[in-house]
Amino acid sequence: MSAGERPRAAVVVTGSELLTGAIADRNGPWLSQELVGLGFEVAHVLTVGDRPDDLASALRFAADARCALVVTSGGLGPTADDLTAEVVAAFAGLEMELDEDMRARIDARLAAWAARTGFGGEALDQATRKQAMVPRGAVALPPAGTAPGLVVPREGGPLVVVLPGPPRELQAVWPSALASAPVRELLTGVPPAHPRSLRYFGLPESEIAATLREIGARRDLSGIEVTTCLRRSELEVDLRPGPHALAAADELHAELAARHARQLVSEDGTTTDELVARGLLARGWTVATGESCTGGMLASRLVDRAGSSAYVSGGVVAYSNEAKTALLGVPAEMIAEHGAVSPEVARALADGARERFGADVGIGITGVAGPDGGTEAKPVGYVCFCLTTAEGLVLARDPQLAGGRSDIRERSTDIAMNLLLRAVRGRA
Amino acid sequence: MSAGERPRAAVVVTGSELLTGAIADRNGPWLSQELVGLGFEVAHVLTVGDRPDDLASALRFAADARCALVVTSGGLGPTADDLTAEVVAAFAGLEMELDEDMRARIDARLAAWAARTGFGGEALDQATRKQAMVPRGAVALPPAGTAPGLVVPREGGPLVVVLPGPPRELQAVWPSALASAPVRELLTGVPPAHPRSLRYFGLPESEIAATLREIGARRDLSGIEVTTCLRRSELEVDLRPGPHALAAADELHAELAARHARQLVSEDGTTTDELVARGLLARGWTVATGESCTGGMLASRLVDRAGSSAYVSGGVVAYSNEAKTALLGVPAEMIAEHGAVSPEVARALADGARERFGADVGIGITGVAGPDGGTEAKPVGYVCFCLTTAEGLVLARDPQLAGGRSDIRERSTDIAMNLLLRAVRGRA
Numbered sequence: 010m011s012a013g014e015r016p017r018a019a020v021v022v023t024g025s026e027l028l029t030g031a032i033a034d035r036n037g038p039w040l041s042q043e044l045v046g047l048g049f050e051v052a053h054v055l056t057v058g059d060r061p062d063d064l065a066s067a068l069r070f071a072a073d074a075r076c077a078l079v080v081t082s083g084g085l086g087p088t089a090d091d092l093t094a095e096v097v098a099a100f101a102g103l104e105m106e107l108d109e110d111m112r113a114r115i116d117a118r119l120a121a122w123a124a125r126t127g128f129g130g131e132a133l134d135q136a137t138r139k140q141a142m143v144p145r146g147a148v149a150l151p152p153a154g155t156a157p158g159l160v161v162p163r164e165g166g167p168l169v170v171v172l173p174g175p176p177r178e179l180q181a182v183w184p185s186a187l188a189s190a191p192v193r194e195l196l197t198g199v200p201p202a203h204p205r206s207l208r209y210f211g212l213p214e215s216e217i218a219a220t221l222r223e224i225g226a227r228r229d230l231s232g233i234e235v236t237t238c239l240r241r242s243e244l245e246v247d248l249r250p251g252p253h254a255l256a257a258a259d260e261l262h263a264e265l266a267a268r269h270a271r272q273l274v275s276e277d278g279t280t281t282d283e284l285v286a287r288g289l290l291a292r293g294w295t296v297a298t299g300e301s302c303t304g305g306m307l308a309s310r311l312v313d314r315a316g317s318s319a320y321v322s323g324g325v326v327a328y329s330n331e332a333k334t335a336l337l338g339v340p341a342e343m344i345a346e347h348g349a350v351s352p353e354v355a356r357a358l359a360d361g362a363r364e365r366f367g368a369d370v371g372i373g374i375t376g377v378a379g380p381d382g383g384t385e386a387k388p389v390g391y392v393c394f395c396l397t398t399a400e401g402l403v404l405a406r407d408p409q410l411a412g413g414r415s416d417i418r419e420r421s422t423d424i425a426m427n428l429l430l431r432a433v434r435g436r437a
Numbered sequence: 438m439s440a441g442e443r444p445r446a447a448v449v450v451t452g453s454e455l456l457t458g459a460i461a462d463r464n465g466p467w468l469s470q471e472l473v474g475l476g477f478e479v480a481h482v483l484t485v486g487d488r489p490d491d492l493a494s495a496l497r498f499a500a501d502a503r504c505a506l507v508v509t510s511g512g513l514g515p516t517a518d519d520l521t522a523e524v525v526a527a528f529a530g531l532e533m534e535l536d537e538d539m540r541a542r543i544d545a546r547l548a549a550w551a552a553r554t555g556f557g558g559e560a561l562d563q564a565t566r567k568q569a570m571v572p573r574g575a576v577a578l579p580p581a582g583t584a585p586g587l588v589v590p591r592e593g594g595p596l597v598v599v600l601p602g603p604p605r606e607l608q609a610v611w612p613s614a615l616a617s618a619p620v621r622e623l624l625t626g627v628p629p630a631h632p633r634s635l636r637y638f639g640l641p642e643s644e645i646a647a648t649l650r651e652i653g654a655r656r657d658l659s660g661i662e663v664t665t666c667l668r669r670s671e672l673e674v675d676l677r678p679g680p681h682a683l684a685a686a687d688e689l690h691a692e693l694a695a696r697h698a699r700q701l702v703s704e705d706g707t708t709t710d711e712l713v714a715r716g717l718l719a720r721g722w723t724v725a726t727g728e729s730c731t732g733g734m735l736a737s738r739l740v741d742r743a744g745s746s747a748y749v750s751g752g753v754v755a756y757s758n759e760a761k762t763a764l765l766g767v768p769a770e771m772i773a774e775h776g777a778v779s780p781e782v783a784r785a786l787a788d789g790a791r792e793r794f795g796a797d798v799g800i801g802i803t804g805v806a807g808p809d810g811g812t813e814a815k816p817v818g819y820v821c822f823c824l825t826t827a828e829g830l831v832l833a834r835d836p837q838l839a840g841g842r843s844d845i846r847e848r849s850t851d852i853a854m855n856l857l858l859r860a861v862r863g864r865a
Contacts, residue, residue, distance in 0.1 A: 025662065026664040026666045026675075027482075028469050028473070028479040028481070028482065029469060029473045029479070029664060029675060030466040030467060030468075030469035030470025030471070030473065031470070031666045031675060032466075032666050032668065033461060033462075033463075033466045034466075038455075038458040038460075038461045038462075039458060040458075041455075041456050041458035042457065043458075045456070045457045050486075051456040051457070051486075052456075052485070052486070052491060053484060053485045053486075053491060053495070054455075054484040055481060055482075055483045056465070056481055056483075057480070057481045058479075058480070058481075063480060063502065066502060070494070070498050073494065074491065074494060234453065236454040236459070237454070238454045238460050240460060247454075249457075298733075298754070303737070303740075304733075304736050304737045304740025304741070304745075304749070305728075305733025305734065305736030305737040305752060306733065306737040306740075307733070308732050309731070309733040309734040309737050309754075309846075311732070312730075312732025312733065312734075312754070312756065312846075313732070313842075313843065313846075315807070315808050315842055316809070317732075317756075318756060318757070321754075321756050322756065322757055322760060323755050323760040323764070324733060324753070324754040325752070325753050325754070325764070326726070326733065326736040326737075326740070326749075326751045326753070326754070327751050328740065328749050329746070329750055329794075331794075331795070332794055335793065336751070336753070336764065336793060336794075365763065365764060366757075366759075366764075367759070379743070380743050381744070412605075414741075415741065418737075418740075418741075
């Protein structure tokens with residue numbers, strides 16, 4: 010299934026440090042999402058080092074791939090190996106010239122910093138001058154840091170948008186790139202994306218694939234690009250219709266939502282975390298956690314959202330048996346009889362957290378995250394969950410989870426969030 | 438500064454779902470790290486969709502970039518849009534043929550699954566047959582899932598290693614790719630990497646840049662590729678010498694370690710987390726946490742390591758004032774007098790956690806993570822830390838941190854880990 014019919018765009022990320030595996034690039038995914046949202050088909054994301062020949066090849070590659078738009082990130086700094094503007098100018102056949110207005114702007118921005126650090130003089134002037142060089146006929150975008158972004162037209166295409174590498178600066182400059190005349194003109198020829206997203210919990214990818222095959226035998230899905238993406242325990246299904254398949258996408262969306270209703274988290278792509286937060290606020294509930302193997306990961310995820318103090322009371326990381334007893338009142342005899350990893354202890358952790366923090370909802374998690382500590386009866390990956398409320402609701406699970414230590418801990422956090430979602434939705 | 442003189446390698450990642458920004462690719466960074474470790478210069482990482490033309494262009498692009506080796510990930514599944522093997526065969530000018538041995542192997546692997554799910558018959562046979570098709574003259578690698586990896590030689594280069602997309606399968610198949618005859622032969626011509634890494638905490642990137650400029654004025658650094666990479670609060674400096682610059686890299690390494698000794702975490706790239714774990718084990722110390730704004734993130738990070746139960750007692754996420762008092766004994770009057778975010782409360786959280794869990798070391802964190810809750814005296818980003826030990830050591834900090842809510846929480850966790858490192862090293 011292909012989106013077809015959509016203008017193509019490419020992302021070129023520069024940075025030798027991204028080719029050593031030391032850090033993962035954040036700009037490629039971010040820009041892809043933006044471009045898809047604007048209605049482009051993203052042809053590729055290409056990461057190259059700070060080598061002018063490789064960058065020039067990357068630009069030609071995008072032109073050969075029939076891209077109408079190329080967005081680059083990085084290589085706009087003041088040092089000699091920051092060469093993106095020059096390479097893009099050469100690609101577009103444009104001369105570089107000093108933009109006096111931009112120079113004044115960068116000067117003003119650097120004045121305070123230069124005064125504070127004592128850095129300045131010839132080296133600073135040179136750096137400023139370098140960053141204020143703009144290809145003739147390009148649009149210079151106001152810098153978020155010191156490096157201006159650029160929109161560089163090229164005879165016969167593609168249009169090149171040049172953005173700084175630091176993600177915060179790139180994201181800050183992006184709106185002014187979109188507002189520039191050449192990009193606005195290009196966008197008039199791009200059909201809106203009209204994407205649809207569904208999110209499921211606990212639905213295997215093979216099942217959605219089977220459903221899609223079965224529907225595809227009855228319906229024409231050729232104009233809809235369908236991607237399924239498993240994010241740990243959640244499966245996201247994205248439908249991106251071509252401009253002539255909007256109605257077909259609506260029908261497919263409705264059918265997919267109905268077919269796996271039990272596992273459906275949301276039919277508009279809203280995340281579990283967002284739905285849990287809304288649900289807790291709507292019910293006026295507070296939550297407390299009693300975590301063993303997840304070690305605070307659930308509490309941290311709940312606190313991740315701004316405003317979470319309205320519904321998170323707190324939590325205890327009760328990693329040792331003594332802590333389970335001393336801080337959450339789990340009876341030592343219960344641990345001795347059933348083991349620290351048991352449905353009984355999960356429930357006692359939930360009740361203990363709820364009571365100690367005076368919360369409406371308590372969640373207990375205890376499991377064998379490995380790599381050691383597994384037994385035949387309770388192997389690595391066996392995790393017990395319990396959610397209890399003051400009103401008497403009890404949701405319990407004790408699945409056997411696959412993967413390594415961090416997989417098990419992350420999936421456990423996912424399951425706990427899903428239990429919370431079920432609780433706020435009033436479903437068992 | 439360039440590594441020069443090293444054979445080049447490229448990574449081609451396939452998967453339309455990676456071009457929507459929905460998920461970040463993990464294979465590109467992982468393979469880059471492996472290839473750099475083997476002594477290659479990574480020319481580029483190119484992500485393309487599941488479109489045969491785009492994949493074919495990507496392979497030609499790598500050949501044009503003078504790459505001796507291309508590693509692909511993805512597109513080896515049983516469905517019709519999984520076309521990597523065929524496209525690579527065409528690129529190398531090789532026919533596809535059925536590998537009967539591989540078919541039997543995949544059959545055996547699927548037998549149990551087919552019996553359990555009832556899936557089978559014609560569709561399964563077709564899928565198995567498709568996955569057992571191998572370019573003539575290629576080496577088929579034993580599959581980790583059901584898809585075999587491939588090592589495909591091409592007249593005039595590059596050698597293409599074809600790996601499955603799921604990161605766990607890719608990483609499982611990689612060693613057998615390295616052990617294959619064509620890869621082993623290629624590697625005989627690759628000079629070993631001999632990389633050197635230094636890790637600093639709290640050293641601005643501009644300072645290391647100034648140091649490098651200053652050293653570069655005295656020494657010849659032209660044979661050493663130096664990349665600096667800021668990971669939140671830690672700065673990693675990687676030196677990758679060309680084959681003729683090993684001694685120069687040793688000298689540069691020694692000078693960089695000496696010049697910023699106070700901020701040095703490690704001179705062999707060992708992480709803070711690893712050093713903290715080793716230090717706690719060596720001293721026989723246990724740790725307990727009392728977290729407010731980080732909400733369990735520090736405890737979770739400590740528990741992340743296998744075997745952490747030997748030195749993590751547990752922690753309390755005391756998000757509300759009541760919880761600080763009830764669970765960690767922070768006097769309500771102290772909160773009223775100094776505020777919940779204050780050095781005094783940070784210390785009381787540390788002492789409370791240490792005492793309640795019977796631990797040797799306690800760490801308290803309380804701060805304004807934002808976006809709301811800031812005041813003129815205590816703006817968003819103001820965070821108080823305290824580490825106390827039973828022996829009377831007290832390390833306190835109250836920096837003003839930059840960034841958004843998640844930046845502030847992550848940086849706070851970094852600072853707490855650095856305090857732990859200082860404590861186990863016996864430095865204030």
